[in-house]
Amino acid sequence: MLTFRHENRQERAVVRPGITVSYAQTLDGRLATSDGNSRWISGPDSLRFAHALRAEHDAIVVGAGTACTDDPSLTVRHVPGDDPLRVVVDSTLRTPLTAAVLADGAAKGTVLAVTESAPEDRCEDALSLGATVLRLPQNPEGRVDLASLMKRLQGFGVRSVMVEGGAALITALLRDRLVDRLAVCVAPKILGCGIEAVGDLGICDLTDSLALADTTVTPYGADTVFDSRVVYPNGI
Ligand SMILES: NC(=O)c1ccc[n+]([C@@H]2O[C@H](COP(=O)([O-])OP(=O)(O)OC[C@H]3O[C@@H](n4cnc5c(N)ncnc54)[C@H](OP(=O)(O)O)[C@@H]3O)[C@@H](O)[C@H]2O)c1
16 A cells, blocks of 8 residues: 655545556657557566556556557556556546456446446446446536546545546646656657647746655666655645
């Protein structure tokens, strides 16, 4: 179980789980190529780190874009450990029922976080596979309200959540100040154009930057992992 180095973790822990965001990026901050290919930005050593991080958390969350583009299994394979609960944040339930997180019995360990926009028949199909479908309030953009999702996961006994991407979900969580820990694997590669890891946070002044504290820097093969606590301006 993760220990969150967070000043007011006692207060926060009753409201929502601790949230770690983790992803691999190129040295120039790209999560994937322009056409969405991210396999494999990082090397095998840091992949083991990512799987160890999965095993440390109660739940692992990805956005619908990642579920559709990468079709990840979200299981622990490269190190010993239990699979966390799998969660896909998917307002309209566009993830195919044949996706790895739903197929071959995997659905029983998968939560689909949707809004009222998700068609009833899609939800029924996912339920019939054994998935849990959570209908959640939507945010002003018509997407899943992430704070509500985290509260519901807390209600399931989930105390720690790892978010693996993609870019839209990472950006939304940082914008909503929901990220406690950021573990970024930087690969010594340059992509130029591509999908940026973190999009617009509405920050126009350097004093409003998110700060990273207590950073550990660890080499994994050719890659380097920066693992930090996130500090928000004028807040926690
Ligand atoms: N390098 C890495 O470590 C890594 C890791 C993961 C992914 N990736 C790459 O990232 C790319 C996918 O990123 P992406 O930005 O397209 O997709 P994403 O962040 O995985 O998913 C975004 C989608 O999630 C849904 N969503 C629901 N509620 C949301 C909310 N409150 N905030 C944000 N999203 C919400 C939205 O779809 P609806 O509106 O349909 O609900 C949204 O379009 C792929 O190319 C993948 O390969 C790279």
